[in-house]
Amino acid sequence: MERRNFVTMLIGFALCHGTNALAADIPRLVWGDLLAEDGAPEVPKSWAVGESPDGASVSILFDRLVTQADGEKEGTEIVFKRHFALSQPSSLPIQKFNADIRGHVTTIGNGSTELKVTVGNTEQTYTWESGKPTSEEVYRTLTVDTVGGRLPDPFVIGATLTVRRQSKADSVLLTLDSIDIGTQ
Numbered sequence: 001m002e003r004r005n006f007v008t009m010l011i012g013f014a015l016c017h018g019t020n021a022l023a024a025d026i027p028r029l030v031w032g033d034l035l036a037e038d039g040a041p042e043v044p045k046s047w048a049v050g051e052s053p054d055g056a057s058v059s060i061l062f063d064r065l066v067t068q069a070d071g072e073k074e075g076t077e078i079v080f081k082r083h084f085a086l087s088q089p090s091s092l093p094i095q096k097f098n099a100d101i102r103g104h105v106t107t108i109g110n111g112s113t114e115l116k117v118t119v120g121n122t123e124q125t126y127t128w129e130s131g132k133p134t135s136e137e138v139y140r141t142l143t144v145d146t147v148g149g150r151l152p153d154p155f156v157i158g159a160t161l162t163v164r165r166q167s168k169a170d171s172v173l174l175t176l177d178s179i180d181i182g183t184q
Contacts, residue, residue, distance in 0.1 A: 028055035029092065029183070032085030034157070047080075057182035058084070060157060062175075065103075067161045069111065070171035075163035080176075081118070083154035093149030100180040101126075103138040104173070111165040111172030118158035119181060120144050120151060130166065138176075157181075 034049050046064040051057070062080075069075030088094070099119040105128050107113060112130040115138070116123065122144045128134050146152075157179060163172040 028089070029094075029151070030055060030087040031058045031155075032087070034060070034082045034084055035154075036082060052182075057180065059178055059180045061178045065159065065161065065176040066174070067163050068171075068173045069163045069165050070173075071168060075165075075172060078161040079159075081156070081158040083156045086151055086153040086155045088151055088153065094146055094151055094183045095149060096143055096145055097151070097181060097183045099142040099144065100178075100182075101138065101140045101142065101176070102178045102180075103176040104136070105138055105175075106135045106171070106173040108133055108172070109165070109170035110167065111163065111170040113164075113172055113174040114160075114162040115174060115176065116158075116160040116162075117142065117179070118156055119179065120155055121147075123158075130164070130170075 031051050046062060048061045050059045050061065065078060065080060067075045067078045097120070099117070101117055103115070105113050107128055107130070110130040113128045115126045119142060122142065124142050126138070126140060159176050159179070161174045161176060163174055165172050
């Protein structure tokens with residue numbers, strides 16, 4: 001009975017270590033720091049970055065990316081633009097990736113909003129027109145084709161949030177909660 005337990009333990013040990021050795025040989029994306037436009041590293045003040053263990057996805061979570069116009073307060077245009085230094089092994093071609101954009105929009109009266117998102121080398125604009133009262137969660141997926149199986153390096157992440165209104169009786173709110181990027 002003792003020999004059987006020893007053999008079982010030995011096989012289990014070999015399988016565990018063999019799996020780790022194989023996992024180390026799998027090519028993976030390495031997302032560098034999220035940098036400012038001038039390339040300087042920044043301490044995140046209103047955002048956080050999370051990367052999946054396999055490097056296949058990265059998330060930027062925003063704490064206070066909000067613009068609002070109501071009452072006496074005029075909304076300001078909010079701009080977030082950063083980039084990742086990216087290391088993509090040549091043995092890891094990527095044909096497409098998705099960017100999931102999450103937030104919230106509210107318009108009352110003749111207010112309108114615009115969210116312009118840049119991910120990699122692609123830009124997409126989402127609008128909510130004036131005169132249509134809206135209060136909804138924003139969930140949009142942007143699918144991006146790569147060139148030659150390579151992600152752009154540096155990999156740009158950007159968002160511009162704009163609110164407009166015609167009178168002080170109108171109210172507009174736009175928030176961006178997260179941008180999640182995943183390879184396919």
